[in-house]
Amino acid sequence: MNTRDFTELLKGCRPIKDSEGNIIVQSIMNMQIVCLTTDKEYSLDTRFANPLTSLIAGNQNYGEINFSNKENKEVILPTQMAVMTKQSAQNHSMIKAGYLAKNASVTYRDAGCVQGSQDGHFRGSSEFRMIPITIREMLFDSVGKNEDYSRTYPAIRKLGQDTNSNTSEYLDKYFSKYEKKLEEFIAHFERPKNLIGTIVLIDGEIVAIDKFPSFTYAEQVWDVMIRDCYGALAVISELKDKSAGQEFTSTYNDLKRNHNTNVVDLLEKALKKTKASITKSVSDKIQELLELTFDAKLDSEGQSTSTYAPKSYILKTEGYVGQVLTENEFNHLVSVVKREKFDPNALREVNELRTKARRQDRFTL
């Protein structure tokens, strides 16, 4: 087992900022998204095919998915993609991301069923969706474990509880119930040009980080990621009646007490201050993660054994779990989520102590 620093996982990436240097934070209710970009040379736009259109999925046994790559380009399978088919067959989900060589066919035997007692196997399907981010943790935890096709059921049940969707072990019930809401959710976020990754925050705490192989790849999966993956966070927030709060109004009222300038200037100051405050808050949260070091365990099930193919590692550290697909120290895809029960304040205390320790002088007489 080796280790990976957070800073290394996201090397080359940086948050997208506005013309005044503020990190652009897109918000809805209590959810925020920070988009990451990179230099053009680190975006491998021509190397990988579109994962949503180049693959055909089928299976012959429960708990496995076979992907055939029909393109003469390699494919990076997005994190935890599900086959939700209209065929009379059991829907399945991946529990991780993967890699397929050009025109290759790969079977992952650590997939899970997501449709209760439905029987039947699918073939020739390209009906893909993403697993909601709120159950990513449970699926990542299942990687490398000797479990059968039912490994995904506890996660689906949890999703049903969190979203009041009475899913039991049927993921399609969740999507059916919230289809329209999730579709509308896409419109709330804008995909910036040259997007390479995202950082998602809920209630001001980072809950997910994704880094994609290229700008093109990010464009291809954006709508699906927002709708299927991150959408669950908004559904849950709405159920909890969370809102964004009126940060601008309170900032304006604070400024008004100390300034005697015209209204427009004051509005401008208040807006700048609001944005700077949001930027600082997000920067602080990202800063905290920079100290993280993950244990990285090689994941071999279904992954290519070729020396030259990207390798998959499952990442774990206190409070976070994820995966990286890496090749010669170049990270194609990174996917990290915060463990639900983890309180980042604990990490804050550790970091504070660590910082203090660094400041201390070595013992001397």
Next chain:
Amino acid sequence: MENLVLSQTMVSKVKQSLIDGLTIASGAKSSATYYHGKDEQMKAIQTQILNLYKLSKELPLIIASQKGATGRFVSEVLLNEFKQTLKGGACNIVNPIDWYDNGLSDKAVLSALNNLGENGLPYVLRLFVDLKNARVNNERTRKIVLGFIWGQDNLEFYAMKYRNKIAQILRHTYGIKKTSILLSIAQKQSYTNGLFDSDKELSIANELILKYFNGDSIRAFKLLLFLFKKNGVEYGVNEFPILSEYQKAQTDITNISVIPEEVLLGLISSVKHPQYHNMWSTDIQKEATKAMIRNNVKVTSINQQVRQTKSTAKLGVQKHVEIEKATDFLALYKTGYETGSFTPTLVGAINELAKKKKITGFHYQNIGIILDDSVSMTGHKAESKNTPRAIADFTSKVLTESTKESVLVKTNDETTDIATSFIELLKYENPRKAYDAIFILTDGYENAYDGLTNEVISIYRQETGNQVPIFQISPITGAEMGANVRPLGQGVVTMAINNPIAIQPQISARLLEIDTKRWLENQVLALEASPVKRTKKNYINA
């Protein structure tokens, strides 16, 4: 017209319904939007129309007669009206005597139909086909359909271009039996040089065709025979210049200039066409044939030629397009987006068109405009790419041309940050001459953060006491809003538009909030004064 019968208790109900109805009529299209599927969008439009109809049957028609109403909205209103029959529904605004007996109902339907026709003949034909699908064929509908089709000035061209569709409509309207009788009479006519065998035949011909048709019976029957693909009819070059060339094109498509490109492509792509094997059986032949047709055809409209810019270049055809004569702003913008270059000529044509489309007598003369240039305005795969952006950009130009003074600010970051642009706009305001209105052209989905603009506007109004009207104009409607616009905040007037022409009627509509009854009275008087008739020859009382 007698006074309106609208009661005071109805006024408040009618007011909001009218405002909502006008917004939907001006913005909601049948196609899918960035956010919603086609079915959802259609369902939202139909629900709104039914609600209006339930309130009072005149309301949907009044709205459908407004300039700027979308083709889909008008079409749905008319379909609903025809389905309900003449006496269906309650008449709660206009005195029923005026509506039914004094012909107001007819004028309202025909005004809406003409309005639909201004979107293009295909819209009307689609409505008539929808009537067939909905099995609607009552007497009033029948007469209106026949009056419209046989009353077309350029029926020869339309018969050739929309042959199957018109035949389908006529077959439904006449019924199979009467169609057969008419075709039999028509075939005899071509041999008897316009003489009828009997008075009965003359009476049938008069009742079903001739009273609607501007021309002699031989011409009408020859057109009918063409529509129903009856062979053996000669179409002389002088009498039927288009149909005679069409007949020629059935065996030879070279040197054809007055038949539309798509019709020629339809002919040559049939394996039965004698030139198929020489001109269409391989990809190389197809490209060469397409290029030849593109070069020869002279009846392609300027707007279509503009839309074909990219494909014309791909075909290697050198064709001068008088771009400055284009009247479809979307065609111009799409050319720019598709070719990836807004050349000075193209930008000049857009600017000239904006000048031509300026709103005369616009209510406001010193305005601020915020143009949302964010990524979501480029549209979605379910929607024509870049359409929202093109509508918003052109609208900003038309607004600028329609006013004496204007200031334009564009959002310039990756997200929809209207709040920053709003403050920027306020900073550019002339301190001695305040804006008399602010227009925000956006889809309404701000995300830095959701509700921020509302906070900024609220504080601005509260602190300054300035109640300048703020209009949010959206090129996209949302089915979750009942095909209405997603509002940026309280006190912001929302409008959905698909064309700047819809702005003025919508602003006028806001005035109905002040005096709903007067506004309605004006609309009904305008309907009464409209010079519309079911036929160009006779007035028919159904």
